[in-house]
Amino acid sequence: MIPDYLAEFFGNKFIGYLIAAALPLFLWILPYALYAVYAERKVSAFMQDRIGPNRVGPKGLFQTIADILKLIQKEDIVPASADKPLFVMAPYVIFAGTFAAFAALPFSSIYIGSNINLGVFYIMAVSSFSVVGILMAGWAGNNKYSLYGAMRSVAQIVSYEVPALLAIVSAVMVIGSLNLNEISEMQTAYFWNWWIFGGPVVGIKKFLLIIPMTIAFIIFFIASLAEVNRTPFDIPEAESELVAGFHTEYTGMKFAMFFLAEYGNMFVVSAISVSIFFGGWQSPFGYLGNSLGISWLIPVEQVFWFLFKGSLLVLVQMWLRWTLPRLRVDQLMTVCWKYLTPYAFINLVLIGIITLF
Amino acid sequence: MKEYLKNTWLGIYTVLVGMKVTISHLFKPKVTIQYPDVRVKLPERARNRLYVNIDDCIGCDQCSRACPVDCITIETVKAVPGEDLGTTSNGKRKALWVTKFDIDIAKCCYCGLCVYPCPTECIWMTDVYEFSEYNRDNLIYHFSNLTPEEAEQKKLNYQKFEEEKARQKAAVQAVNNPNKQDSGNLS
Numbered sequence: 001m002i003p004d005y006l007a008e009f010f011g012n013k014f015i016g017y018l019i020a021a022a023l024p025l026f027l028w029i030l031p032y033a034l035y036a037v038y039a040e041r042k043v044s045a046f047m048q049d050r051i052g053p054n055r056v057g058p059k060g061l062f063q064t065i066a067d068i069l070k071l072i073q074k075e076d077i078v079p080a081s082a083d084k085p086l087f088v089m090a091p092y093v094i095f096a097g098t099f100a101a102f103a104a105l106p107f108s109s110i111y112i113g114s115n116i117n118l119g120v121f122y123i124m125a126v127s128s129f130s131v132v133g134i135l136m137a138g139w140a141g142n143n144k145y146s147l148y149g150a151m152r153s154v155a156q157i158v159s160y161e162v163p164a165l166l167a168i169v170s171a172v173m174v175i176g177s178l179n180l181n182e183i184s185e186m187q188t189a190y191f192w193n194w195w196i197f198g199g200p201v202v203g204i205k206k207f208l209l210i211i212p213m214t215i216a217f218i219i220f221f222i223a224s225l226a227e228v229n230r231t232p233f234d235i236p237e238a239e240s241e242l243v244a245g246f247h248t249e250y251t252g253m254k255f256a257m258f259f260l261a262e263y264g265n266m267f268v269v270s271a272i273s274v275s276i277f278f279g280g281w282q283s284p285f286g287y288l289g290n291s292l293g294i295s296w297l298i299p300v301e302q303v304f305w306f307l308f309k310g311s312l313l314v315l316v317q318m319w320l321r322w323t324l325p326r327l328r329v330d331q332l333m334t335v336c337w338k339y340l341t342p343y344a345f346i347n348l349v350l351i352g353i354i355t356l357f
Numbered sequence: 358m359k360e361y362l363k364n365t366w367l368g369i370y371t372v373l374v375g376m377k378v379t380i381s382h383l384f385k386p387k388v389t390i391q392y393p394d395v396r397v398k399l400p401e402r403a404r405n406r407l408y409v410n411i412d413d414c415i416g417c418d419q420c421s422r423a424c425p426v427d428c429i430t431i432e433t434v435k436a437v438p439g440e441d442l443g444t445t446s447n448g449k450r451k452a453l454w455v456t457k458f459d460i461d462i463a464k465c466c467y468c469g470l471c472v473y474p475c476p477t478e479c480i481w482m483t484d485v486y487e488f489s490e491y492n493r494d495n496l497i498y499h500f501s502n503l504t505p506e507e508a509e510q511k512k513l514n515y516q517k518f519e520e521e522k523a524r525q526k527a528a529v530q531a532v533n534n535p536n537k538q539d540s541g542n543l544s
């Protein structure tokens with residue numbers, strides 16, 4: 001495990017763990033967010049038959065870097081009537097929630113920030129921490145639209161947590177572990193051992209599990225879209241109604257922080273889906289390192305597969321965003337309470353019955 | 358219950374239909390025209406910036422009178438005998454010096470009404486549409502090919518000619534009716 005290795009290398013547990021904790025931030029979140037924004041713009045452009053950014057660098061690859069450089073130079077405006085401490089703190093609170101979730105993500109068999117037994121539970125808990133940040137941001141900006149966005153966001157995230165957790169619980173009932181690293185390890189070898197395909201269970205049970213697991217995944221995926229405020233559930237930041245929702249009053253780097261957090265969150269929820277349903281860091285068809293006999297290649301491949309699968313799900317989120325229109329508030333609540341939650345419950349019971357045998 | 362299941366099915370199904378539509382657009386040709394690099398060919402009768410071929414202009418002022426926003430200002434001076442202004446390309450004899458031909462393109466509404474009445478077809482729409490300026494005065498286009506000094510000269514010439522004519526007339530009158538009082542140039 002890399003954290004232990006680093007701790008040994010520096011002769012100090014604290015420094016080692018600190019550096020290990022910062023690794024995903026610098027090696028993944030920042031570059032990923034930069035290129036996720038780029039991908040989002042390209043995907044939206046392609047879906048609308050446009051070209052998208054193509055001026056800065058080859059194919060516009062440096063567009064978001066230029067944007068960030070621009071945002072850094074912007075004046076940092078705090079509105080005169082804003083609640084200053086809350087206003088300044090909010091972006092960091094939101095980002096902290098996102099970043100904290102990365103601690104329990106198993107990037108590879110040798111790297112997981114914190115190999116805790118309650119991984120899934122922990123991530124679900126800290127990622128809803130961002131609700132506090134959103135409410136802070138909306139309230140502190142002293143702008144009616146921000147507050148409106150924040151209120152909607154809170155209502156939305158709190159209600160969608162129910163089907164999301166029910167879906168996760170039903171999956172965890174089969175899996176029997178909350179440790180994401182362990183969950184990933186179970187789905188070893190080939191993709192038919194992924195939990196969405198019934199996992200490494202043998203016999204008829206495996207086939208019985210496929211449908212409930214798929215339903216669980218779909219429910220979790222829809223609910224997670226709502227939790228990261230993506231279209232069709234983007235009413236908290238509905239541009240056409242609320243300017244930009246809770247981050248209307250923010251400028252410069254604080255604004256960029258919100259974006260970083262949003263894209264970070266997208267990856268976190270995708271990573272949870274990947275770890276639980278799609279084999280985590282396991283390769284779908286065996287490892288190149290194994291067949292070539294290069295043992296150090298395996299963890300690298302695992303990192304690749306994990307990030308690849310996560311990014312793929314992020315792309316699906318973008319795909320959905322540019323496909324669907326925004327739901328109304330009442331429709332949002334209908335989808336959550338009248339559809340997702342009952343289905344999640346039925347699914348839970350179904351999986352419970354299947355696991356009995 | 359049936360309604361409920363139907364709704365669920367419709368929800369999932371319609372989302373999938375939408376996703377199919379959007380993904381199919383990934384592979385469609387792009388419609389973007391990257392404007393400063395690529396330009397669309399303008400329609401043949403597109404109306405853009407005006408141009409006046411002053412060599413053909415006979416100074417008849419018809420364009421200016423046709424203009425609904427009065428953005429063409431024309432001043433002319435008659436040519437004195439002996440000055441040959443030549444002819445226009447369609448054979449009309451030019452008899453007026455066009456000392457001033459200004460078009461305030463900032464006011465122009467591109468209606469094209471000035472183009473039609475021109476007897477020599479010397480005012481027309483070009484295909485230039487990029488002519489923004491930092492200073493509004495630069496949008497007043499001067500088409501007259503006479504310098505201000507030359508224009509002044511022409512005016513002076515004409516005045517002199519008129520005076521000359523008046524004097525001659527007076528002289529002729531004096532010769533013809535010697536007993537009549539010189540009652541001015543009213544002939």
Ligand code: SF4
Binds near residue numbers: 427429470472
């Ligand atoms: S195009 Fe119309 S508005 Fe412009 S100068 Fe000619 S008559 Fe006037």
Ligand code: SF4
Binds near residue numbers: 413415419476478480
């Ligand atoms: S109508 Fe033609 S000839 Fe007459 S003043 Fe205008 S441009 Fe000159």
